[in-house]
Amino acid sequence: MHILLLGSGGREHAIALKISQSPLCKKLFIAPGNAGTSKCGTNLPFGVNDFEAIKKSCIDEKIDMVMVGPEDPLVNGITDFLKNSPDLKNIAVIGPEKNSARLEGSKAFAKAFMMRHNIPTAAYKEFTLENYQEGTNYIQSHSLPIVMKADGLAAGKGVVICNNELEALAEFELMIQRAKFGDAGKKVVIEQFLQGVEMSVFVLTDGKNYVILPEAKDYKRIGDGDTGPNTGGMGAVSPVPFANDVLMKKIEDQVVKPTISGLESEGLAYKGFIFLGLMIDKGEPYMIEYNCRMGDPETEVVMPRLKNDLVELFIAVNEQKLDAITIETDSRTVCTVVAVSGGYPGEYTKGYEIMGIENVNQEDSMVYHMGTTIENEKVVTNGGRVFCITSYGRSIFDAVEISKEEMKKISFNGMAYRHDIGYEFE
Numbered sequence: 001m002h003i004l005l006l007g008s009g010g011r012e013h014a015i016a017l018k019i020s021q022s023p024l025c026k027k028l029f030i031a032p033g034n035a036g037t038s039k040c041g042t043n044l045p046f047g048v049n050d051f052e053a054i055k056k057s058c059i060d061e062k063i064d065m066v067m068v069g070p071e072d073p074l075v076n077g078i079t080d081f082l083k084n085s086p087d088l089k090n091i092a093v094i095g096p097e098k099n100s101a102r103l104e105g106s107k108a109f110a111k112a113f114m115m116r117h118n119i120p121t122a123a124y125k126e127f128t129l130e131n132y133q134e135g136t137n138y139i140q141s142h143s144l145p146i147v148m149k150a151d152g153l154a155a156g157k158g159v160v161i162c163n164n165e166l167e168a169l170a171e172f173e174l175m176i177q178r179a180k181f182g183d184a185g186k187k188v189v190i191e192q193f194l195q196g197v198e199m200s201v202f203v204l205t206d207g208k209n210y211v212i213l214p215e216a217k218d219y220k221r222i223g224d225g226d227t228g229p230n231t232g233g234m235g236a237v238s239p240v241p242f243a244n245d246v247l248m249k250k251i252e253d254q255v256v257k258p259t260i261s262g263l264e265s266e267g268l269a270y271k272g273f274i275f276l277g278l279m280i281d282k283g284e285p286y287m288i289e290y291n292c293r294m295g296d297p298e299t300e301v302v303m304p305r306l307k308n309d310l311v312e313l314f315i316a317v318n319e320q321k322l323d324a325i326t327i328e329t330d331s332r333t334v335c336t337v338v339a340v341s342g343g344y345p346g347e348y349t350k351g352y353e354i355m356g357i358e359n360v361n362q363e364d365s366m367v368y369h370m371g372t373t374i375e376n377e378k379v380v381t382n383g384g385r386v387f388c389i390t391s392y393g394r395s396i397f398d399a400v401e402i403s404k405e406e407m408k409k410i411s412f413n414g415m416a417y418r419h420d421i422g423y424e425f426e
Ligand code: AMP
Pocket: 122, 147, 156, 157, 158, 159, 191, 192, 193, 194, 195, 198, 277, 288, 289
């Protein structure tokens, strides 16, 4: 099979490596990829939203299957575009169609979907310029803290948790009147603040059947002890110690099943990953959000625990035969620690040489490239999150310690990482 993987982060390196290990994959291309994916297949020089270039490479390289990594092209309709191209008969695309990707692309759509299918989530209301006054009244009568969300994609920055009424009113005005998030914030979802601990569950569906992959927990804040601004994710652990069978059964019954049957009953075609962002409060799951893709850096701990052949799973998704698949999981604990550029998540400089990757012990650890590229035959930084080191261990503490030891072998100008991933489970 010839496979094209779209994306350029750590998630894509982890997926590329897993695909490249499958005997079912004859040729793998990654667009645009990073320095790490170039070792798993051939990087192609175009972006994930360049639909014409994607289509042309599908024809030129006789691609049988496209796997879409990030949400952007899905929300923009890459799946529909490829499926409807007369030149690309029978191409398999792993990733939902545009209408279904609204689960991530529109928070208002996702909340209404959860309501229609009785999926537990925070109470909410949606507002636009038309009912702006009603929105300010709603804020004034709401309990605190209050959560405000730009409806559309806002590069992970569209959620603001407000601790007082003034802040909430100011944020509401910024989003709706002053277009703080552009078109993405023309509609705003205001919702109740959920207490509890967060975790992520990953579902792969063919639109009718589904399998549940190993769960994970990520660490979003830049600083140790969960301090400082939010990032894309500074580390992750899997399994999640509190995700016992009772909780996982509740998540499956109350969230996964109604989501899959809801998509089917509403005629929302879906072949791909669904990432459930959950809050667990006193053992009860509540949905925070859907993503129509895998998480990053969660993929970098999920893939190493997945024993199945990933290409075999994707073929089953395409043929709507996931019911014949049983997920096999490595029982070891896996953790990842992310190294970031100095200044991230604020401003940072790219292009610093990364030294020492080749010295990392490959036995229990692996390096997944995130924001890297090759310049003059050297691996250099090319993003805020640069790489992560994933390790197997006997416990979370053990796995994180191994990653941190290996981290010492790599360096670049301004490199920083969290030292306390998994701290609450020690
Ligand atoms: P999102 O951008 O949708 O991933 O949300 C970012 C983060 O905001 C989530 O990971 C949660 O930590 C937090 N969050 C979102 N909605 C709520 C909520 N209703 N209650 C508490 N925290 C929330």
